[in-house]
Amino acid sequence: MLTGCATQKAEVPARYSGRAAVSVLKASSYDADLTKLILTGLEQAGLPSVKGKRVLLKPNLVEFDHASAINTSPRVVVAAFEAFRSLGAEVTIGEGPGHRRDTFGLTEEAGYWQQFKALDDHFVDLNRDDVKSISSFLGRPEFYFSETLLAADLIVSLPKMKTHHWAGATLSMKNFFGVVPGSIYGWPKNLLHHYGIANSIVALNRRFRNTFAIVDGIVGMEGNGPIQGVAKPMGTIVFGRDLMAVDATCCRLMGIDPAKIEYLQQAADLGAIDAEQIDQRGENPVALRNNFQLIEQFQYLRLA
Numbered sequence: 001m002l003t004g005c006a007t008q009k010a011e012v013p014a015r016y017s018g019r020a021a022v023s024v025l026k027a028s029s030y031d032a033d034l035t036k037l038i039l040t041g042l043e044q045a046g047l048p049s050v051k052g053k054r055v056l057l058k059p060n061l062v063e064f065d066h067a068s069a070i071n072t073s074p075r076v077v078v079a080a081f082e083a084f085r086s087l088g089a090e091v092t093i094g095e096g097p098g099h100r101r102d103t104f105g106l107t108e109e110a111g112y113w114q115q116f117k118a119l120d121d122h123f124v125d126l127n128r129d130d131v132k133s134i135s136s137f138l139g140r141p142e143f144y145f146s147e148t149l150l151a152a153d154l155i156v157s158l159p160k161m162k163t164h165h166w167a168g169a170t171l172s173m174k175n176f177f178g179v180v181p182g183s184i185y186g187w188p189k190n191l192l193h194h195y196g197i198a199n200s201i202v203a204l205n206r207r208f209r210n211t212f213a214i215v216d217g218i219v220g221m222e223g224n225g226p227i228q229g230v231a232k233p234m235g236t237i238v239f240g241r242d243l244m245a246v247d248a249t250c251c252r253l254m255g256i257d258p259a260k261i262e263y264l265q266q267a268a269d270l271g272a273i274d275a276e277q278i279d280q281r282g283e284n285p286v287a288l289r290n291n292f293q294l295i296e297q298f299q300y301l302r303l304a
Helices: 035-042 076-087 101-111 147-151 174-179 188-194 197-207 244-253 261-268 296-301
Strands: 002-006 020-026 054-059 090-095 122-124 131-137 140-146 154-158 160-164 168-170 211-222 232-241 280-284
Touching: 020 035, 035 076, 035 211, 035 232, 035 280, 054 076, 054 147, 054 174, 076 090, 076 154, 076 211, 090 147, 122 140, 131 147, 131 197, 131 296, 140 147, 140 188, 160 232, 168 174, 168 244, 168 296, 174 197, 188 197, 197 261, 211 244, 232 244, 244 261, 244 280
Parallel strands: 002 131, 020 280, 054 090, 054 154, 090 122, 154 211, 160 211
Antiparallel strands: 020 232, 131 140, 160 168, 211 232
16 A cells, blocks of 8 residues: 655765674574574674664565575574564564565465464565655655555664675675565566666665664575575674675675675775774684685685
């Protein structure tokens, strides 16, 4: 349903002052105490108080294949839900898959319902949620987004650590493709692909700055991601307020040079990608680097 118009233009704050705090924590498997681990990562990465705030968790749900590792693990999502609830937040989980039109069927196939029996009470399909318009986005005088998304005090990007056959890597910033309603702009988010993947990533991250990232790197995907790659055990979760710094750190863990990723180049004013600008907390990403396989056209992205 189309409702009122939010005509004010979003203010884009300056990049985070000082060095961006990014926490990298080890998680040997999805059987670990992930709620406790996530609470530690939130604290290390400087999460502001969320007591009484509306928090939207945005996982990455694309397709499902029992033999692969395409989606954010439901165990990570449930643990994040429990962690934010314990901090006093009002938590909703929302996703708008780019390929599959049956969002609830996809959540079931991906194991979300099995892991979280109360999912129906807390999940919103961002492809079909009621929408409001904002002004001046992607070259259009008005653009529609989910009411739930626009009402959130904090949007938490919960992607899977993966390579991408067009963007090189898909991490916390690319995950925002799923907030664009497919019911209005098509599948697989046709408008974003026409506008350009890197351009769209940057535009979405300029518009939505009330964000935090928790990257599921316990098992990632390498090679021909984000769907047809192969599982890559990494045993890590990455946290941070500065999504540029988070994605740059993830790239280094993956053996990818963040300075060569197009969307990170274009968004240089939004955050930090240089290692000396990032306050690495928890584990040392240099010590945990485990090169992801890259398709031939992206061999140049390899970190020296």
